[in-house]
Amino acid sequence: MPELPEVETIKETLKQKLVNHKIVGISVRYPNLIEYPNSHDFEKEIVGETIHDLSRRGKWILFELDHYYLLSHLRMEGRYLFRRSNDPIQKHEHISFLLENGEELRYKDTRKFGRMHLIAKENLYQQKPLSELGLEPWDKELNAKYLKTKLKTKSIPIKTSLLDQSIITGIGNIYANEILFLGKINPMKSSNQLTLKQLDTIICNTKKVLENAIAQGGTTIRSYESSEGVHGRFQQNLYVHGKQGEFCSICGTEIIKTTVGGRGTYYCPKCQK
DNA sequence: GTGACCACCTGGCCGC
């Protein structure tokens, strides 16, 4: 599942192949993937636009076009592939962007969870979804005081708050488990009961875990691979995620799996009391 | 405003 490090890897790969290419045709075979505007307007407006740059905000990939930003969220299993325009459409390839060089950028999504928005450039940060995102992990304004303010009324588990994209954007389930393990913080602890020191630890470990994951090309869990078919290597660096029944690398206690906020949660009951 | 729950969706896995 693509999280921030995977999205960063995919964005960089796509950037190398897409910048300065014009979209001359499009085919949307599963309209529900288009969140805004409607599929018909999306197709009408995007044809003729040139891709000038790619960037990332949270888990969103931003394609900068002439008049719009195309925002793409891969959710669980979305991925991009390059094909020739006459290549047959494979199963789960739901959207094709035809480029002027004859190549097609195809969006493939087994579970159809991904979403796309086409936003006018002047509205990019005034309009959903970017208007509702919290701080990037590397934002200078992200500090323990910011988190304390955001969490002061929240009695939900800290694990659930870490997944809230309106607080810190880019953290997904895998990395939330790893961040809390490194900080020796119990995932079920109420968000508003953490000390400034613990919040500071969370911020430090968030940067550390995500930077390390980006350097490794992301984490390969079941279906994830980058647009060029490259698998992430960060899975080899995971401490607790998916390790139930194995032993903690620090104290040797058995890693426990439980559910927090409906998400699979892995932790060491001794280190993370 | 907050938190819990559900829907979206399909493939993989497990038990029978």
Added chain:
DNA sequence: TGCGGCCAGGTGGTCA
């Protein structure tokens, strides 16, 4: 071998 049921998970919507 085949079938049914459960699980995985990010996000948005609904409801209490």
